[in-house]
Amino acid sequence: MPIHLKSFDSRLGTHETPEVRHLSPENAPYYLPVGDEVEIFTAAYRARLPVLLKGPTGCGKTRFVEHMAHKLAEESDGPTELITVACHEDLTGSDLVGRFLIQADETVWVDGPLTQAVRRGAICYLDEVVEARKDTTVLIHPLSDHRRILPIEKRGETLQAHPGFLLCISYNPGYQSIQKNLKHSTRQRFVTFEFNYPPADKETEIIAHESGVDADTAGQLALLGEKVRNLKASGLEEGVSTRLLIYAGELIRHGISPQRAATVAVTWSLTDEAESKRAIDEVVKAIFPA
Numbered sequence: 468m469p470i471h472l473k474s475f476d477s478r479l480g481t482h483e484t485p486e487v488r489h490l491s492p493e494n495a496p497y498y499l500p501v502g503d504e505v506e507i508f509t510a511a512y513r514a515r516l517p518v519l520l521k522g523p524t525g526c527g528k529t530r531f532v533e534h535m536a537h538k539l540a541e542e543s544d545g546p547t548e549l550i551t552v553a554c555h556e557d558l559t560g561s562d563l564v565g566r567f568l569i570q571a572d573e574t575v576w577v578d579g580p581l582t583q584a585v586r587r588g589a590i591c592y593l594d595e596v597v598e599a600r601k602d603t604t605v606l607i608h609p610l611s612d613h614r615r616i617l618p619i620e621k622r623g624e625t626l627q628a629h630p631g632f633l634l635c636i637s638y639n640p641g642y643q644s645i646q647k648n649l650k651h652s653t654r655q656r657f658v659t660f661e662f663n664y665p666p667a668d669k670e671t672e673i674i675a676h677e678s679g680v681d682a683d684t685a686g687q688l689a690l691l692g693e694k695v696r697n698l699k700a701s702g703l704e705e706g707v708s709t710r711l712l713i714y715a716g717e718l719i720r721h722g723i724s725p726q727r728a729a730t731v732a733v734t735w736s737l738t739d740e741a742e743s744k745r746a747i748d749e750v751v752k753a754i755f756p757a
């Protein structure tokens with residue numbers, strides 16, 4: 468069975484497939500488990516319970532879903548694809564479900580990414596779901612309870628989800644205003660994973676693996692991460708992501724000095740605020756003296 472990984476950007480007004488990869492356990496991207504999330508996701512998938520991932524930016528949510536989609540592809544009714552939708556404030560229900568388009572004088576129906584996932588048994592990952600318009604809730608609710616159905620109002624049709632289908636959504640509670648929190652009737656339809664930055668020993672391993680720096684340098688970057696996250700109490704809005712620590716590692720591997728790499732990939736990426744920059748800089752210099 469041909470299996471793919473796709474992502475959609477409805478802002479382009481197209482359903483282009485910028486990335487197509489074969490889903491199979493052997494092609495699973497590297498993911499280092501931090502707790503029992505692999506076992507729980509596997510159980511949730513087998514029970515077809517929808518999944519909600521919460522956590523700060525760059526802490527491994529997307530990587531985890533990609534990893535799990537590959538790992539589960541060999542189950543008898545397992546996912547055939549991973550379809551990712553980056554939600555934004557203009558994203559409507561129609562963007563997810565589909566619409567009638569005029570093509571050569573004919574009106575044709577084009578499935579949106581959610582409908583495609585429901586028909587074909589994909590894992591549908593709605594990233595930053597709280598950003599989307601409210602009318603998307605009407606679609607998510609009947610799909611994420613025992614009914615597993617998708618109403619396609621414009622066609623007067625209701626689709627029963629393919630057995631392989633799973634709905635997976637994510638959001639970052641830190642960014643949202645009160646109005647943009649998930650409603651209880653939505654959140655109480657999901658099994659929830661609370662992601663956070665990995666502990667230092669695991670983060671060291673991840674940085675070394677992803678950026679290719681030696682274990683010592685990776686350990687120093689993980690320590691930098693830990694210390695900068697502790698500064699959060701003193702006014703930094705968000706801790707430094709694992710992603711940025713990996714960027715610093717990559718710059719180091721490509722010949723930039725560790726102190727400089729940490730400044731451009733961590734300090735400047737994190738904040739514009741002079742006081743916070745100074746505080747991070749001090750930590751950088753303590754860990755990476757020039």
Ligand SMILES: Nc1ncnc2c1ncn2[C@@H]1O[C@H](COP(=O)(O)OP(=O)(O)OP(=O)(O)O)[C@@H](O)[C@H]1O
Nearest residue numbers: 497498499523524525526527528529530677709710
């Ligand atoms: N447990 C992990 N195992 C392997 N890699 C990880 C892990 N955690 C983080 N990473 C690395 O961190 C990078 C950023 O993670 P990812 O893109 O999954 O973040 P995210 O939580 O989806 O962030 P956002 O909310 O911004 O989308 C990944 O590309 C990967 O290199």
Ligand SMILES: [Mg+2]
Nearest residue numbers: 528529530594
């Ligand atoms: Mg992500």
